[in-house]
Amino acid sequence: GAVVxxxxxxxxxxxxxxxxxxxxxxxxxxxxMFWYRQFPKQSLMLMATSNEGSKATYEQGVEKDKFLIxxxxxxxxxxxxxxxHPEDSSFYICSARQTGLGLRHYNEQFFGPGTRLTVL
Amino acid sequence: DQQVKQNSPSLSVQEGRIxxxxxxxxxxxxxxxLWYKKYPAEGPTFLISISSIKDKNEDGxxxxxxxxxxKHLSLHIVPSQPGDSAVYFCAASSGSARQLTFGSGTQxxxxx
Numbered sequence: 001g002a003v004v005x006x007x008x009x010x011x012x013x014x015x016x017x018x019x020x021x022x023x024x025x026x027x028x029x030x031x032x033m034f035w036y037r038q039f040p041k042q043s044l045m046l047m048a049t050s051n052e053g054s055k056a057t058y059e060q061g062v063e064k065d066k067f068l069i070x071x072x073x074x075x076x077x078x079x080x081x082x083x084x085h086p087e088d089s090s091f092y093i094c095s096a097r098q099t100g101l102g103l104r105h106y107n108e109q110f111f112g113p114g115t116r117l118t119v120l
Numbered sequence: 121d122q123q124v125k126q127n128s129p130s131l132s133v134q135e136g137r138i139x140x141x142x143x144x145x146x147x148x149x150x151x152x153x154l155w156y157k158k159y160p161a162e163g164p165t166f167l168i169s170i171s172s173i174k175d176k177n178e179d180g181x182x183x184x185x186x187x188x189x190x191k192h193l194s195l196h197i198v199p200s201q202p203g204d205s206a207v208y209f210c211a212a213s214s215g216s217a218r219q220l221t222f223g224s225g226t227q228x229x230x231x232x
Binding site for chain 1: 154156161162163164165166169209218219220221222223224225
C-alpha cells in the first residue's frame with residue numbers, strides 16, 4: 001500500500017510554455033500533499049503544502065503565480081509550472097501524507113517517483 | 121541556514137560490515153525524524169522513523185538512534201548489502217503540518 005504516482009515522469013518543453021504535473025495517491029486518501037524540487041546533488045526543497053479543498057501554502061521564495069497548485073480531490077494534486085524558463089529545469093517530487101490511527105506509518109509522507117522537467 | 125545537516129556527502133563500506141550514517145539538527149522543535157533512501161531519478165523511499173520520545177528504533181537491518189541532548193541521529197545498517205547503495209536522506213518534522221526538512225543526503229556505496 002501507500003503508493004504515489006506522478007505523471008509525466010519526464011517532460012521537455014520550450015521556454016514560455018506551461019507544464020502540468022499530476023500527483024496521485026493510488027490506494028489511500030491524502031488530505032495533504034507536498035511538492036518538492038531537487039537540484040542535482042542537493043537536498044529536496046519544499047515548495048508548497050497542498051491541502052484538499054483549500055489554497056496551497058507556499059514556502060518563502062516560491063512564486064505562487066508561477067507554480068500553480070490545485071488539490072481538487074483526496075487523491076490528486078497538480079503542479080503547473082507557468083511560462084517555464086530554463087532555470088525552472090529541475091526534478092519535481094510530490095509526496096502524500098497518509099493519516100489515520102492504527103497504521104504502521106501513521107502520518108508518514110510517501111513520495112512519488114518524481115518528474116524531470118527540462119525547459120529548452 | 122540548514123536546520124538538518126548531513127556532513128558526510130559520501131560513505132563507502134564493505135559488504136557485510138556496518139554502515140553508519142549521521143545527521144545533526146539545530147531546531148529543538150523537531151519531534152519526529154525519518155530516514156529515506158533514494159535512487160537517481162526516483163522519489164525517496166521511507167526506511168525508518170523515530171519519535172523524539174524514544175532513543176532507538178529498530179526494523180530488521182536498520183536501526184535509528186536519537187540523541188536529543190546532542191541533537192544528533194544516526195542510521196545503522198547491519199549487515200550492509202550492495203543493494204543498499206543509494207543516497208540516504210534524514211528528515212525532521214514538527215508541528216501539526218508535519219512538513220519535512222531534509223538534510224543534503226549521504227551517498228552510501230556498499231562494495232562487494
